[in-house]
Structures are given as structure tokens and as C-alpha cells.
Amino acid sequence: MTFAIKNHRLDGVRWNATPNRSSGTITPELIIVHDTAGSSFSSSESWMTNPAAKAAAHLLIGRAGDIVQMGAFNQKLWHAGSSSWKGRQYCNGFSIGIEFDNPGILDKHGAAWTGRRYDEAEDCYSEYHGHVMALPxxxxxxxxxxxxxxxxxxxxxxxxxxxxxxxxPGRKYDTTPLFPLEKFRSIAKGNADPDPIDADPDADGTVSVDGLNLRRWPSNNDNVIAVLNHGDTIEVIRSGVYANGFPEARWHLVKAASHPELGWVHSAYVNLI
Ligand SMILES: [Zn+2]
Structure with a gap:
């Protein structure tokens, strides 16, 4: 699906104006991605259109790919708070905010601040967050x-x-390490391919080298959980581009036939059929 923009709105997308904004217009020069840290699309939409929240972003994207726009892209919405980017303070004055429906960083049991526990939570890592649990x-x-x-x-x-x-930094923790930030940055730079980010989850393949590390996180830190050998069969669960350890490297989360636990492999060392 491709989107058109008319009058600073995504054409054909549901509109629900938020009062949580300043008057006047802005020239957007930066996109800021957020997690809602909410429990559902509808509760996050209700909150961000409630004046008591004093917070809102231009767009909210749900887990089913559903979308609502709450402010025109040239309106100053209150999503960033105290912030700075390349020496410029208060990013609300020059940015567009996009919220992803995600509970944010979870506790070590996979529970959110709301108390809800997510069985699908994963152990993940970034230099900023360290090792944390988050919902994909x-x-x-x-x-x-x-x-x-x-x-x-x-x-x-x-x-x-x-x-x-x-x-x-130090005040906010969204988005989680599971967000494909480097991929989105390269889209913004204009040099990303427009193809879907995730591999075909049914694709199976083989390992192309002896001694390939199956890792707990998509990085080359000390996190090897098994070693795979040439010809091992793997099933790709999903793929993404991560900056940890290698510059913007593509990694696959895989289930190897020879090992019970899911793990990450660097894409350079597998042959996808
Ligand atoms: Zn945020």
C-alpha cells in the first residue's frame, strides 16, 4: 500500500483531532518514533485525544496495521517533551511523531506497568537499553x-x-530494541528498498559455513547459544536490520533443526531457498 498526503493529512486515513497541541504551524524536518506504552490501540487513541493527557502524536499505528491521524503534519503536537536533536531543543517544533501500539520495555517476567504479562515477550538488547524484555x-x-x-x-x-x-536520553526508553530503527533510518535517508522488511516466515534454508554462531540477540556480543554447521537446516521466523555489532547488518531469527532454542544468525552465512 502506498500513501498520498493531501493538506498535511494521509489521504483516506481515519481522522480524530487531538486538542493536545500548540497553535501555529511547523515545518517538519524530523520523524520521531514512539511506543504507546498502552494496553490497546483504542485506549491509546482515547488517551491521546483526551485533554488530560497533554500528549499526542500525529499518527498511531496498531498491531493490525490500523491507523488513525490525530493532527496535521504541519501542526505542533506534544509528543517529544523535553528533547534535543543535533543541538536543537524542543523537537515538537520541527518533527512529526508516530506512535506504535506496543507496551514498551517490560519487566523481566514480560509484564508491563499495567500488570499485564505478555507470553510473546522476548529478551532483547541494545547499547542504550542493555538486556531487556519487550513485545515484538x-x-x-x-x-x-x-x-x-x-x-x-x-x-x-x-x-x-x-x-x-x-x-x-535518560528520560525515555521508547522505542524498544525490537524496533527496526536502522531500517527506518535508511528509509528516511531514501536508500531503502520498498519491499516488506520481514522474510517469508515459511522460507526454509541452510547454513552455508561450518561454525556459524546461533546468538541470543542480533549482535556479536558474548551471547552464543549454539554453533551450527554447514548444511544445518533452519527455518526463518523473522528478519530485521540491526546496528549492534555490525553496521546495519541483516539478521534472521531462526529455528535450527539441530537445536531446540530460537536464535539469531547473521544473514551473510545462510542460504535462503
Ligand atoms: Zn515517546
Whole structure:
């Protein structure tokens, strides 16, 4: 799906105006991605359109790829708070905020601040977050998000994208390490392919080298859980581009026939059929 922008709105997307904004207009130069840290699409939409929240973003993208727009892209919405990007303070004045429906960083049992526990939570890692638990984003919301970022960047000539934690370090932790931030940054720069980010989950393949490390996280830190050998059969669960350990490397989360636990392998060492 491709999106068109008319009058600073995504054409054909549901509109629910938020009061949580300043008057006047902005020229957007940056996209900021967020997690809602909410329990559902509808509760997050209700909250961000409630004046008591004093917070809202331009777009909310649900786990089914559903979308609502709450402010025009040239309106100053209150999503970033105290923040700075490349020496410029208060990013609300020059950025578009996109919220992804995700409970955010979870506790070690996979529970959110709401008390709800997520069975699908995963152990993940980034230099900023360290080792944390988080709920994977869905393919639908990442693909929808990628198409929207493509449309916004082309329309406004935007080339920069940041996660909230990058503009408010020490104060904010969204998005989680499971968000494909480097992929989204390269979309903003205009050099990403428009194809879906995730591999065909049914694709099977083989390992192309002896001694391939199956890792707990997509990084080359000390996290090897097994060693795979040439010819081992793997099933790709999902794929993504991660900056940890290698510059913007593509990694596959796989189930290897020879090992019971899921793990990550660097894409250079597998042959996908
Ligand atoms: Zn945020």
C-alpha cells in the first residue's frame, strides 16, 4: 500500500483531532518514533485525544496495521517533551511523531506497568537499553509504518528519523530494541528498498559455513547459544536490520533443526531457498 498526503493529512486515513497541541504551524524536518506504552490501540487513541493527557502524536499505528491521524503534519503536537536533536531543543517544533501500539520495555517476567504479562515477550538488547524484555512489533505495523515514513519523507523532503530515547536520553526508553530503527533510518535517508522488511516466515534454508554462531540477540556480543554447521537446516521466523555489532547488518531469527532454542544468525552465512 502506498500513501498520498493531501493538506498535511494521509489521504483516506481515519481522522480524530487531538486538542493536545500548540497553535501555529511547523515545518517538519524530523520523524520521531514512539511506543504507546498502552494496553490497546483504542485506549491509546482515547488517551491521546483526551485533554488530560497533554500528549499526542500525529499518527498511531496498531498491531493490525490500523491507523488513525490525530493532527496535521504541519501542526505542533506534544509528543517529544523535553528533547534535543543535533543541538536543537524542543523537537515538537520541527518533527512529526508516530506512535506504535506496543507496551514498551517490560519487566523481566514480560509484564508491563499495567500488570499485564505478555507470553510473546522476548529478551532483547541494545547499547542504550542493555538486556531487556519487550513485545515484538507485528509485521503489519512495521510494514505500514515503513510505507507511511516513505510517503512523509518524500512529501516533505525529510531525511532524518530518531527514536524518542535518542532525543530524550535518560528520560525515555521508547522505542524498544525490537524496533527496526536502522531500517527506518535508511528509509528516511531514501536508500531503502520498498519491499516488506520481514522474510517469508515459511522460507526454509541452510547454513552455508561450518561454525556459524546461533546468538541470543542480533549482535556479536558474548551471547552464543549454539554453533551450527554447514548444511544445518533452519527455518526463518523473522528478519530485521540491526546496528549492534555490525553496521546495519541483516539478521534472521531462526529455528535450527539441530537445536531446540530460537536464535539469531547473521544473514551473510545462510542460504535462503
Ligand atoms: Zn515517546
Amino acid at each position: 512489533y507485528t509485521e503489519a505495523q512495521i510494514e505500514t509504518g515503513a510505507e507511511i515514513v516513505t510517503a512523509i519523507c518524500r512529501h516533505y523532503g525529510i531525511t532524518e528519523l530518531a527514536a524518542h530515547f535518542e532525543i530524550s
